[in-house]
Amino acid sequence: MSAPAIMPEERLAATLARLILDPAAPPARHIAVGAASPIPAAACWLVKLLGHPVRLSLLHRRGGNPFTEGTRELFDLTGQGRIDLFFLGGGQIDGEANLNLVGTGDWPGTGVRFPGSFGSAFMYFMTPRTILFREEHSPRVLVEKVDNISAPGVSPPGVFRRGTAQALVTGKCVFRFHPDRARFSLESLHPGESVESVREATGFAFDVSDAVPATPDPTEAELGLLRGRVCDEMVETYPEFCARVWGRSRAA
Amino acid sequence: MHLASADALAALIPDGALVAMPPDNSLPSIAIAKALVRRGAKALRLLGVPVSGFATDILIGAGCVAEVETSAVSLGEAGFAPRFTAALKARRIIVRDATCPAIHTMLQASEKGVPFMPLRGLIGSDILANRPDWKVVPNPFSEHGEDPIVLLPAKQPDFAVFHAAMADQEGNVWLGRRRECATIAHASKAALVTVERVVEGNFLEDERLASGAISATYVTATAVAERGARPAALLDEYGFDQAYVSDYARAAKTEDGFRAWLDREVFATAAKAAAA
Secondary structure (H helix, E strand, O other): OOOOOOOHHHHHHHHHHHHHOOOOOOOOOEEEEOOOOHHHHHHHHHHHHOOOOOEEEEOOOOOOOOOOOOOHHHHHHHHHOOOOEEEEOOOEEEOOOOEEOOEOOOOOOOOOEOOOOOOHHHHHHHOOEEEEEEOOOOOOOEEOOOOOOOEOOOOOOOOOOOOEEEEEEEOOEEEEEEOOOOEEEEEEEOOOOOHHHHHHHOOOOOEOOOOOOEOOOOOHHHHHHHHHHHHHHHOOOOHHHHHHHHOOOOOO | OEEOOHHHHHOOOOOOOEEEEOOOOOOOOHHHHHHHHHHOOOOEEEEEOOOEOHHHHHHHHOOOEEEEEEOOEEOHHHOEOHHHHHHHHOOOOEEEEOOHHHHHHHHHHHHHOOOEEEEOOOOOOHHHHOOOOOEEEEOOOOOOOOOEEEEEEOOOOOEEEEEEEEEEOOOOEEOOOOOHHHHHHHHOOEEEEEEEEEEOOOHHHOHHHHOOEEOOOOOOEEEEOOOOOOOOOEOOOEOOOHHHHHHHHHHOOOHHHHHHHHHHHHHHHHHHHHHO
16 A cells, blocks of 8 residues: 655645754744744644754744734844744745735835735844745746845845845745855755756746756655644644645544 | 723724724724724724734725725735725825834834834835835944944824723723733823623732733723624634635625625624614
8 A cells, every 4th residue: 555645735844844954054943933824834843843942933823822922022032033933935036035025016016916014024134044935936926026125135234134045945946045146046846847847937047056956755754743743733723724735624 | 981882982083093903813803993984984094013904904995094004914814905905006095014023113112102213124125115204324332334223203093993802890901912902002092992891890900810901091992892803813712704704805806795795794784783
């Protein structure tokens, strides 16, 4: 009997978990995860349940919300440098890791209006590292130049900034970000993708090495945790996601 | 003072007022938002603390709003806020985009009675470029280089509007850990709060309740509105009504659909209650 096929969401969660644990990156002792982020939340639970000591602040859990001083506490903690890692996305992301969460066209988004910047214009500067995550990998999302900058990928010398993007994970690949030259490089390809297919779906130029490896499959241990204890932790906050990916209902 | 209804609270808010409200995960008073629609409020300036949701969308759709200052407007899982988006496209409202900690910081400056407070980040963002009221200055305490930093002016709303679990006989309200509502109340000239119930006693005399209370010092008026946060959740008392918000998001895609929704959910329900 063969094991169930690896779901794309499981591969993405395991990929994010590996980036969280990247020994070359600043340590992730305290990670905050924003609203509507089931795959980053799954990655964080996977890291924790693999036995790594990490504090998770999951902002939209109804029970056990991590903050007792209101939502400003997240930003106060981040301002002090006590949140090590945050996840951001964007309606548009460009080749210099600039994020647009406000909208296309003239300010304030007279083309397609996105919801808004949320805390990105602060978090991106004040967190030692940010993992950019956007499942949709298309030329309308990954653009050469964002129409509006909600949060810049790099800052001039002299502007206080603790960090920037570590990587950009999409439904097709993993890009590594290099702040010294403000460019992405292609780090790995998800199954079924090639350098050419990624190039075709990407509006910005990026660096490519001679041999781009495949994004690794989740290990048996990772899959076991994702389908078991990670799902247990997530089912209250993300019932629809857990039902879709793992066939789990809240009552089970 | 304790008033008879959310409509009585809404009657205290004049046209053109600056009204601060929490979003759908943090105890909005949907009861007061619907009452403002019924009273036909005009030219309100809404402040989302730090973002905006369902209440903002219905107030914009009903033509009650001239300006919105916020860090995002969203219906969460139900997607983009349709009446906000339509009004922005038609340029019927002025939208002042901010970023979450900037809104908290501007209110905290008002809490302290100081004219401004600094905030890190923002430099190089078009959020800042589109805010002529925000200034960048060199950090006067910097020992190394210029160290530019953003200064944000104090923001004092005319009204804080939110929902709480309960009020006591002294006019204190209790809402547990959702302390952003306390910040809004502290910073505003007046706070209007709907509650599920009024209880005997004084929260400030009870060690277990005092830390989740907002003192009557800051609370101008309360009124009972059972399920007054609906469809938003209230702490551990009731959950978020996703079906209601998804139904709204579908209806409000068009002006006609939105009008029909308003007739059914805002005007007809009040007429029915009045008849009863």
